[in-house]
Amino acid sequence: ASIDENIKAASAKHPLVSLGDGKQYTYGTAGFRMKADLLEAVTFRVGLLASLRSRKLGGQTIGVMVTASHNPAADNGVKIVDPMGDMLEQDWERHATTLVNASSDDELAAIYNKLAVDLKIDLSAPAKVIYGRDTRPSGHKLVAALADALQATNTEFVDYKLLTTPQLHYLVRATNTEGTPLSYGKVSEAGYYEKLAEAFVRALRGRRVQGNLIVDCANGVGGPKLAELLKYIPKDKTGFHVKIVNDDVLRPEVLNLDCGADFVKTKQRAPPSPKPVPGVRSCSLDGDADRLIYYYVDAETGFVMLDGDRISSLAASFIGDLVESAGLKDELRIGVVQTAYANGASTNYITQHLKLPVICTPTGVKHLHHVAQGFDVGVYFEANGHGTVLFSSDALSAFKTKEPQSPAQKDALDTLAALGDLINQTVGDAISDMLLVEVILAHKNWTLSDWAMTYTDLPNRLVRVEVGNKDLFRTTDAERRLLSPVGCQDEIDEVVRKYKDARAFARASGTENACRVYAEAATRSEANELAERVAPAFSAPPPLSPSDPWL
Numbered sequence: 001a002s003i004d005e006n007i008k009a010a011s012a013k014h015p016l017v018s019l020g021d022g023k024q025y026t027y028g029t030a031g032f033r034m035k036a037d038l039l040e041a042v043t044f045r046v047g048l049l050a051s052l053r054s055r056k057l058g059g060q061t062i063g064v065m066v067t068a069s070h071n072p073a074a075d076n077g078v079k080i081v082d083p084m085g086d087m088l089e090q091d092w093e094r095h096a097t098t099l100v101n102a103s104s105d106d107e108l109a110a111i112y113n114k115l116a117v118d119l120k121i122d123l124s125a126p127a128k129v130i131y132g133r134d135t136r137p138s139g140h141k142l143v144a145a146l147a148d149a150l151q152a153t154n155t156e157f158v159d160y161k162l163l164t165t166p167q168l169h170y171l172v173r174a175t176n177t178e179g180t181p182l183s184y185g186k187v188s189e190a191g192y193y194e195k196l197a198e199a200f201v202r203a204l205r206g207r208r209v210q211g212n213l214i215v216d217c218a219n220g221v222g223g224p225k226l227a228e229l230l231k232y233i234p235k236d237k238t239g240f241h242v243k244i245v246n247d248d249v250l251r252p253e254v255l256n257l258d259c260g261a262d263f264v265k266t267k268q269r270a271p272p273s274p275k276p277v278p279g280v281r282s283c284s285l286d287g288d289a290d291r292l293i294y295y296y297v298d299a300e301t302g303f304v305m306l307d308g309d310r311i312s313s314l315a316a317s318f319i320g321d322l323v324e325s326a327g328l329k330d331e332l333r334i335g336v337v338q339t340a341y342a343n344g345a346s347t348n349y350i351t352q353h354l355k356l357p358v359i360c361t362p363t364g365v366k367h368l369h370h371v372a373q374g375f376d377v378g379v380y381f382e383a384n385g386h387g388t389v390l391f392s393s394d395a396l397s398a399f400k401t402k403e404p405q406s407p408a409q410k411d412a413l414d415t416l417a418a419l420g421d422l423i424n425q426t427v428g429d430a431i432s433d434m435l436l437v438e439v440i441l442a443h444k445n446w447t448l449s450d451w452a453m454t455y456t457d458l459p460n461r462l463v464r465v466e467v468g469n470k471d472l473f474r475t476t477d478a479e480r481r482l483l484s485p486v487g488c489q490d491e492i493d494e495v496v497r498k499y500k501d502a503r504a505f506a507r508a509s510g511t512e513n514a515c516r517v518y519a520e521a522a523t524r525s526e527a528n529e530l531a532e533r534v535a536p537a538f539s540a541p542p543p544l545s546p547s548d549p550w551l
């Protein structure tokens, strides 16, 4: 049978569910993401696109990750990873959208062929796709649909089964660079652990981690994967003692439920279970282990959170100091990338205290990643804990080839070289970021409260608002201002003017069927009040309950 017939026959097994009202499936902040029962055909079609992408790029390996990350267990999602481990090139997102919305099997085959003609793709050239999934039960069915698409298009593939999202990104880059001078690591899950564990020990440079760390894994794939990584890290040599909690991957309904990085960040409190012990260093991953939030409970003042903005400023300050000690300050450009959600106090700290440039982009790591690539050391984190540090090839080679003029300079260069291996260069990776934070705290001999003292967060509140049609909300200025619905921004401006040092914005979520409202002000009660007054411009916000920490 021809490829065309194969595609049509395979597609018939995975019929597209209509969204009704002429609504389209769209490639959003993190690929296609929605209720899992809508995604089988979508995933099949993403498989077709991944095969086209691989053929377009000379047979390089493309990745497909099946995950809905921080969303509830009933959701799922699918996204494409480009050869160097980056997110799919943005120009191709519209091809994904076109292909996925084909209204019949015949039309699907026709669009597939038209894309091949328009993009000058040789359909008989070799193609390779690798894929993984998180722990959601729906993942099985979705990867089966994906495999059908890869078979129908004669695409070679490897099913890596359960992976964290950043592990899949690692594997894509490792596969494409294998045997070249740019080799990113061994092409296996074990290779990922070996690389991180070795770089962690090297980056510590004989220092020891102080005190235990409790890691809440959101009952997601990060639990078993972190447990695996720990087998590769020598406890005696590093002092790295970890207690993994919330690692139940057998009951899907508990995924991201009352735990995990998204819960901690949006609720601004520790997961209720296990009961927080005052003073203990804790952190939370999200459902696919690409977000990280640190926190502790102070016996007197209560919960203290160290979010993505904190990790960003900690990393920028530490790496900035190392670059200076290494004598590379005049050669390497360091910059920080944030989104509108970044706490104003963090932006001030980075620009005024660290004296580093900050660029603001729309939400979505794909946007931040792209801008961070413009620096030699590009630190990017979303406030929600999703981010990493990118090093240019000039920076990496300077760390390895610059002749040190003193033992201190050698130490700085060796630490930087180790960080280049420790920090995932493909995408934000909670496990790699956690090791980075642990290294920095060990170097500075800091507790979390030392870290928290670097600046004081402006009180803020994030509200999720259910709206009829979130697509009506269009923004500009890196999502800080609304273009439509007309008049909405004026209403926000009017409310904001009534508060001191205040800021608020609203935007449609790219991963949930809702809008998000963010408000920041001089005091906690004002931030709450501001959010509560802005949110009704769209619909009523959820009422605060008496036990709410904001009250």
Ligand code: G16
Pocket: 029, 030, 068, 069, 070, 071, 286, 290, 291, 363, 364, 365, 366, 382, 384, 386, 508, 509, 510, 511, 512, 516
């Ligand atoms: C995804 C994206 C993040 C984004 C988050 C929330 O995270 O990768 O960049 O910050 O969604 O996006 P939105 O506010 O548009 O819903 P994750 O962890 O869910 O993959």
